[in-house]
Amino acid sequence: MVSTATTCPFCACGCGFFLLAKNGEAAGVAPGESHPVSAGKLCARGWCAHEAPSWGSRLLRPMIRRNRRLEPVPWNEALDHVAGRLRELIAAGKPVGVLGSARATNEENYLAGRLARAGLRTNHVDFCYHSQCRPLLAGIEDVTGGSTRPIALRDIESCDAVVLVEGDLAKTHPRAAASVLKARTRGARLIAIGCARTQMARVASRFLQVAPGSEGEAINALLAAALRAAGEEKQAARCAGYDALRGDLQAVSATDEIREAAEWIAAAERAAFLIGPSAGCGDASRKTAAVIATLAAVTGHLGGPGSGLLPLLGRSNARGACDVGLAPDRLPGYEPIEDGEARRRVESVWGKALPSGAGLDADRMIENVSGLVVLADDPAAVLSAGQRARAAIERIEFLVALDAFVTPVVEAAHAVLPVASFAETEGTVTNMEARIQRVRPAGPLPGDAVEGWRALAELSARLGAGGTWNSAADVFHEIERAAPRYGGTAARIFDGGWGSALTEMPEAVRFNVQAAATQELTTAERPFVLAWDGAFDWGGDPLVSFSPTLSRDSQSERKLFPNGFVEMSGDDADALGVRAGWQVKLGSARGEAIVPIRRRDGLRRGTLLAPYAFRDCLAGVLADEGITAVQVERA
Amino acid sequence: MQPLVLTIAKRDIAQWVGALLESGKVIAPVRGPCGEAAFCRIESPEEPLWEFENPLAPPKQFLLPQTDPIVAIRRNGGVTTVAPIYDDAPRILLNVRPCDVRGIAFLTRMHEMEPADASYLRRRANFTLIALACHVPCRLGFCVCSDSGPFLSGGYDVQLTDLGERYLAETGSEKGEAAIGHASGLFRPASEEEVAQRQRLETVARGRFGDQTCHFASAMRRISTRRVDDALWEQMGDWCLECGGCNFICPTCYCFSVKDRGGDGRWTRCRMWDSCQYGAFTLEASGHNPRAQRGERMKRRFFHKVSAQYYVRDGATGCVGCGRCIKVCLGGTDMPAVVAAIRRRAWHEQ
Ligand code: SF4
Ligand code: SF4
Numbered sequence: 008m009v010s011t012a013t014t015c016p017f018c019a020c021g022c023g024f025f026l027l028a029k030n031g032e033a034a035g036v037a038p039g040e041s042h043p044v045s046a047g048k049l050c051a052r053g054w055c056a057h058e059a060p061s062w063g064s065r066l067l068r069p070m071i072r073r074n075r076r077l078e079p080v081p082w083n084e085a086l087d088h089v090a091g092r093l094r095e096l097i098a099a100g101k102p103v104g105v106l107g108s109a110r111a112t113n114e115e116n117y118l119a120g121r122l123a124r125a126g127l128r129t130n131h132v133d134f135c136y137h138s139q140c141r142p143l144l145a146g147i148e149d150v151t152g153g154s155t156r157p158i159a160l161r162d163i164e165s166c167d168a169v170v171l172v173e174g175d176l177a178k179t180h181p182r183a184a185a186s187v188l189k190a191r192t193r194g195a196r197l198i199a200i201g202c203a204r205t206q207m208a209r210v211a212s213r214f215l216q217v218a219p220g221s222e223g224e225a226i227n228a229l230l231a232a233a234l235r236a237a238g239e240e241k242q243a244a245r246c247a248g249y250d251a252l253r254g255d256l257q258a259v260s261a262t263d264e265i266r267e268a269a270e271w272i273a274a275a276e277r278a279a280f281l282i283g284p285s286a287g288c289g290d291a292s293r294k295t296a297a298v299i300a301t302l303a304a305v306t307g308h309l310g311g312p313g314s315g316l317l318p319l320l321g322r323s324n325a326r327g328a329c330d331v332g333l334a335p336d337r338l339p340g341y342e343p344i345e346d347g348e349a350r351r352r353v354e355s356v357w358g359k360a361l362p363s364g365a366g367l368d369a370d371r372m373i374e375n376v377s378g379l380v381v382l383a384d385d386p387a388a389v390l391s392a393g394q395r396a397r398a399a400i401e402r403i404e405f406l407v408a409l410d411a412f413v414t415p416v417v418e419a420a421h422a423v424l425p426v427a428s429f430a431e432t433e434g435t436v437t438n439m440e441a442r443i444q445r446v447r448p449a450g451p452l453p454g455d456a457v458e459g460w461r462a463l464a465e466l467s468a469r470l471g472a473g474g475t476w477n478s479a480a481d482v483f484h485e486i487e488r489a490a491p492r493y494g495g496t497a498a499r500i501f502d503g504g505w506g507s508a509l510t511e512m513p514e515a516v517r518f519n520v521q522a523a524a525t526q527e528l529t530t531a532e533r534p535f536v537l538a539w540d541g542a543f544d545w546g547g548d549p550l551v552s553f554s555p556t557l558s559r560d561s562q563s564e565r566k567l568f569p570n571g572f573v574e575m576s577g578d579d580a581d582a583l584g585v586r587a588g589w590q591v592k593l594g595s596a597r598g599e600a601i602v603p604i605r606r607r608d609g610l611r612r613g614t615l616l617a618p619y620a621f622r623d624c625l626a627g628v629l630a631d632e633g634i635t636a637v638q639v640e641r642a
Numbered sequence: 643m644q645p646l647v648l649t650i651a652k653r654d655i656a657q658w659v660g661a662l663l664e665s666g667k668v669i670a671p672v673r674g675p676c677g678e679a680a681f682c683r684i685e686s687p688e689e690p691l692w693e694f695e696n697p698l699a700p701p702k703q704f705l706l707p708q709t710d711p712i713v714a715i716r717r718n719g720g721v722t723t724v725a726p727i728y729d730d731a732p733r734i735l736l737n738v739r740p741c742d743v744r745g746i747a748f749l750t751r752m753h754e755m756e757p758a759d760a761s762y763l764r765r766r767a768n769f770t771l772i773a774l775a776c777h778v779p780c781r782l783g784f785c786v787c788s789d790s791g792p793f794l795s796g797g798y799d800v801q802l803t804d805l806g807e808r809y810l811a812e813t814g815s816e817k818g819e820a821a822i823g824h825a826s827g828l829f830r831p832a833s834e835e836e837v838a839q840r841q842r843l844e845t846v847a848r849g850r851f852g853d854q855t856c857h858f859a860s861a862m863r864r865i866s867t868r869r870v871d872d873a874l875w876e877q878m879g880d881w882c883l884e885c886g887g888c889n890f891i892c893p894t895c896y897c898f899s900v901k902d903r904g905g906d907g908r909w910t911r912c913r914m915w916d917s918c919q920y921g922a923f924t925l926e927a928s929g930h931n932p933r934a935q936r937g938e939r940m941k942r943r944f945f946h947k948v949s950a951q952y953y954v955r956d957g958a959t960g961c962v963g964c965g966r967c968i969k970v971c972l973g974g975t976d977m978p979a980v981v982a983a984i985r986r987r988a989w990h991e992q
Contacts, residue, residue: 029707035915042676047969048887054885054890182972185972505676555899559925
């Protein structure tokens with residue numbers, strides 16, 4: 008049994024464990040007490056992380072599609088073919104793009120972005136999960152004016168107040184939930200805001216139950232009460248828009264419940280504000296994130312030690328993917344593409360002029376490019392477009408998939424390059440605390456697979472953008488120069504132990520505070536709010552779908568409900584006279600759909616939640632906006 | 643058979659370990675790359691740790707691996723053959739703590755019950771257990787409460803006690819005598835004073851527990867007679883994040899599921915660790931789940947570990963007091979916390 012210290016590939020808590028391998032194959036997991044994040048505690052996904060790499064359908068040979076069939080070819084032939092076809096498309100004036108992944112390492116993602124910009128000369132570069140996490144990050148940036156250091160999980164444990172806008176933290180981020188529970192046992196007040204009485208809501212000191220999309224209203228009320236609480240004026244000097252905020256909130260009244268909760272936050276020496284992907288997406292999440300950041304700012308819990316915000320990113324390396332520049336409008340360092348200084352820095356590292364103007368994001372890319380390189384992801388499983396994304400992908404003239412697993416993208420691809428899974432690769436990932444951590448190989452590469460960074464380096468060389476990297480560490484050293492916040496971390500990363508270092512991030516000092524705009528979604532005619540559950544659908548990810556233990560729940564759910572379902576509160580179901588499994592007819596401004604219901608205790612009345620996995624079944628009533636008002640009747 | 647009571651000088655220990663290495667695979671706690679102790683197969687006599695906090699992962703991985711191939715299935719033309727896979731390699735588990743020896747005894751008793759599990763039992767039969775008694779209790783352990791430490795009164799092949807300059811070695815089986823026999827010249831019979839010193843160390847160690855205690859008896863009375871309110875289970879269930887860590891890290895938990903993998907006419911059936919705290923553990927094909935709620939699953943786990951019904955069947959509580967669940971449990975619903983809540987009839991104040 009060989010034991011390798013590495014980082015969990017699932018959520019962005021970034022737990023560490025020892026991956027155990029037997030005869031070169033991942034066979035078990037042992038927790039690591041000394042790990043700076045997890046400290047010996049893992050969730051079910053972490054405990055079963057060894058399963059997918061050894062049980063999954065793995066890609067073993069490079070392949071090219073000939074006569075409609077994928078045929079194995081030698082590596083050189085595959086790489087030459089991919090480079091040649093992409094060059095042809097560019098020469099013909101057709102757009103090409105690159106999608107990195109929140110499941111790939113920083114080194115892989117960095118080289119994917121570099122391949123796009125320096126090799127293919129395009130800013131069409133993104134990663135699919137970005138569409139889900141960008142609004143959260145953008146909302147925080149709206150208030151802080153740039154990236155700001157998130158609060159660390161360990162620091163949550165010593166907070167006196169925790170504000171949580173869920174999702175379902177216990178399921179999405181169990182390690183973070185453990186930190187909240189720890190704080191709770193130490194007497195911290197927990198204020199949970201969401202539409203369902205989840206596990207965290209049940210242990211909360213105060214649960215503010217709101218309709219999906221109306222989180223901002225509850226936070227406005229907390230804000231209004233906090234502003235009225237004595238002593239909050241002291242933050243005014245740091246907050247641009249403070250007076251306007253006061254004005255906006257003048258008329259907002261607060262119940263005693265809210266007033267008390269606001270007092271807990273205001274009086275807390277340390278407070279944590281956790282923002283999950285709430286219902287709906289895009290603008291609504293961005294505004295919720297901004298108003299939560301505002302609440303943190305006006306109560307003096309932003310920009311100081313021991314307090315702060317934590318955007319709850321769903322997938323392991325979402326933050327790293329942003330940091331290394333996987334965005335159509337950002338450069339390595341997550342700096343805007345027009346930022347002259349950042350451009351000059353990246354150009355000097357790459358020795359290439361950068362293309363100008365923002366590129367297409369993942370949603371638009373799959374619809375508009377003729378050539379697409381997809382690294383370790385299945386856009387149709389992640390993007391809100393679902394099956395429409397699947398159809399778009401299948402229309403692409405030349406699709407290249409780099410993956411460790413056989414995914415639907417691989418099945419649609421014209422060229423397939425087999426790369427290592429997390430269990431066989433060297434590299435780094437960055438968790439939601441902005442901590443860079445090591446990923447280490449626990450066993451040899453299967454078949455002819457190579458490490459992802461190596462495949463991308465080879466491809467880059469063929470497209471005139473090669474480098475002199477001999478290891479993932481060489482790539483990391485280049486990232487240090489291209490993305491300054493990673494600078495100077497190498498010594499701690501490559502120290503031989505866990506290898507973990509917090510990135511250099513500025514503390515925000517001045518804030519642009521703002522209240523949430525509120526609007527009523529429902530009407531007398533359509534009195535229900537139907538929304539996607541914001542939690543990332545792990546059931547569609549190969550790390551879960553290929554794990555016998557982890558896929559049990561999601562697979563049986565998919566089998567039992569092939570046409571999807573919506574969750575409804577028991578009271579609503581009784582009022583409508585429908586039982587679990589019965590069909591209801593939903594009608595929105597967009598159209599109609601008939602789906603079975605599942606009763607969910609503790610869901611707010613008037614709310615229907617649809618798992619993200621089943622969004623296609625509801626495409627007739629609810630599309631990319633993720634939230635809408637509906638009429639419900641027994642079908 | 644009269645047990646041997648011998649001693650060996652500390653400076654000779656490496657030589658003995660060298661002799662053990664010649665007789666089989668030796669597994670012992672070693673210092674891992676991240677600074678923590680972990681059970682690991684050793685290659686050289688200097689590797690084992692002699693002063694260490696018991697590793698977070700118990701030696702269970704070596705007896706009952708997380709992924710364990712148990713059956714080879716072959717199909718050739720129309721003929722399918724099914725052959726058990728056995729692992730008969732001789733292994734020596736060195737410096738295993740008393741609680742873990744008791745954990746292995748628990749696993750063995752369970753696998754011996756009809757139908758006996760040959761896969762486990764054959765691997766177990768080839769293990770020699772060389773225990774290292776705890777003259778200083780570990781930080782979170784409460785083995786005194788479950789009668790599984792800090793010293794063993796049986797169940798070991800050899801038990802070592804640190805006497806300062808020398809180790810006292812008590813044999814408990816022929817396998818133990820054989821382990822000493824590999825380097826018998828390094829051992830000499832213990833003096834009366836050395837035996838007395840071992841007794842004193844045990845008494846002192848027993849008196850030094852205190853940080854963690856776990857009063858099983860009264861909790862057992864309530865659990866066995868179903869006098870724990872369902873509301874309490876439900877409340878504690880809200881603190882369980884369904885990680886399964888309590889099961890995986892527990893020296894006595896053995897639940898598993900079975901999966902086949904392979905293809906092209908060759909498959910391997912594997913036993914894989916599973917957790918009774920997972921929602922889908924008892925999920926039936928119809929979609930019905932007899933233990934759909936976390937609280938129900940937690941109740942089940944504690945019923946197995948702490949009820950009189952199971953105590954009678956297993957001959958011991960299903961807890962050896964190692965304290966590991968305190969470290970891994972995400973929600974703090976570990977053994978001592980739950981036992982205390984049952985006695986108090988309330989989960990902790992918030
Ligand atoms: S909490 Fe997240 S990072 Fe930690 S073990 Fe679970 S999935 Fe992995
Ligand atoms: S270790 Fe704790 S949180 Fe994890 S399953 Fe067991 S009781 Fe639940």
